[in-house]
Amino acid sequence: MARTEALPETIAGALALGYECSRTPGTPLTSTTAQALLAHVVGRGRAWLFAHSEEPLSPADARRFVDLLERAAAGEPLAHLVGEREFYTLPFTVTPDVLIPRPETESLVDVVLEWVERRDLRAPRIVDVGTGSGAIAVTLAVKLPAAHIAAVEISEPAIRVAQANAARHGVADRVGLVLGSLLDPLAGPFDVIVANLPYINQEEIDALEVGRWEPRVALDGGSDGLRLIAGLLEQAPERLAPGGLLALEIGYDQGPRVVQMCRAAFPGARVTLLPDLAGLDRIVKVETDA
Numbered sequence: 001m002a003r004t005e006a007l008p009e010t011i012a013g014a015l016a017l018g019y020e021c022s023r024t025p026g027t028p029l030t031s032t033t034a035q036a037l038l039a040h041v042v043g044r045g046r047a048w049l050f051a052h053s054e055e056p057l058s059p060a061d062a063r064r065f066v067d068l069l070e071r072a073a074a075g076e077p078l079a080h081l082v083g084e085r086e087f088y089t090l091p092f093t094v095t096p097d098v099l100i101p102r103p104e105t106e107s108l109v110d111v112v113l114e115w116v117e118r119r120d121l122r123a124p125r126i127v128d129v130g131t132g133s134g135a136i137a138v139t140l141a142v143k144l145p146a147a148h149i150a151a152v153e154i155s156e157p158a159i160r161v162a163q164a165n166a167a168r169h170g171v172a173d174r175v176g177l178v179l180g181s182l183l184d185p186l187a188g189p190f191d192v193i194v195a196n197l198p199y200i201n202q203e204e205i206d207a208l209e210v211g212r213w214e215p216r217v218a219l220d221g222g223s224d225g226l227r228l229i230a231g232l233l234e235q236a237p238e239r240l241a242p243g244g245l246l247a248l249e250i251g252y253d254q255g256p257r258v259v260q261m262c263r264a265a266f267p268g269a270r271v272t273l274l275p276d277l278a279g280l281d282r283i284v285k286v287e288t289d290a
């Protein structure tokens with residue numbers, strides 16, 4: 001896609017250009033992504049594009065669209081290009097300073113919501129460790145209006161994104177964002193400790209596409225991928241209230257090892273390994289006795 005090429009003059013022309021680019025062999029760009037970029041540029045939904053394909057596209061919008069197409073073709077994630085990703089049906093602001101919230105993490109939110117509902121806790125005390133964009137903490141605050149929610153994050157730029165998302169969803173006064181490492185800044189007790197901490201083996205990160213675009217601090221779990229989870233398991237027993245829940249997101253191949261670590265940290269607790277929607281081991285749930 002040379003910059004000197006004629007710019008599309010209509011929505012139909014831009015859709016055709018996006019489709020053509022998506023057919024380049026080996027490109028990561030899909031036609032759906034191209035449509036999402038065009039919808040973002042013109043500030044409409046994707047359905048609008050097809051119903052208004054004869055509408056003109058201004059030269060400025062056409063230039064912006066072509067620039068975004070080029071970045072998407074170079075592998076930049078759609079969430080970065082449009083500055084947003086949906087999580088649990090809520091829109092979250094996303095920047096290169098935070099992990100892009102993943103669909104598998106929605107299962108972690110489900111585990112917490114089901115547990116709180118089953119326990120019938122009116123105002124559960126919850127902490128989200130490694131909050132990033134705030135996806136987990138903000139979603140829980142929206143779904144559990146009486147909950148007291150804290151969220152810890154080690155990265156200052158990330159915590160600013162979480163702050164923006166809490167404000168965007170009207171829960172800034174109910175999500176206490178704290179800069180710090182793991183549970184260092186908070187004494188508890190908490191009814192729920194939930195965490196999607198970095199869990200990728202540090203040597204693998206450079207080989208992965210995510211390592212190119214997402215912050216290393218959000219991915220790097222040390223030499224075995226379990227450095228942060230092990231650190232949290234050292235602190236969690238002191239801070240989890242009796243009859244509490246610890247819910248952790250893990251790598252698909254870390255289940256047996258993390259279950260073993262949780263059993264050692266919480267002797268006598270009920271430890272369950274749960275799959276994500278793709279059927280891969282993804283969540284370890286620890287329930288302590290009341």
Ligand SMILES: C[S@@+](CC[C@H](N)C(=O)[O-])C[C@H]1O[C@@H](n2cnc3c(N)ncnc32)[C@H](O)[C@@H]1O
Pocket residue numbers: 098099100101102105129130131132133134135136152153154155158180181182196197198199217218219228
């Ligand atoms: C895998 S990302 C998850 C982000 C978000 N919770 C989500 O599920 O989309 C892990 C987050 O933990 C943060 N983090 C890394 N080390 C940490 C530490 N020692 N204490 C607190 N947060 C940490 C990273 O900056 C990153 O935002």
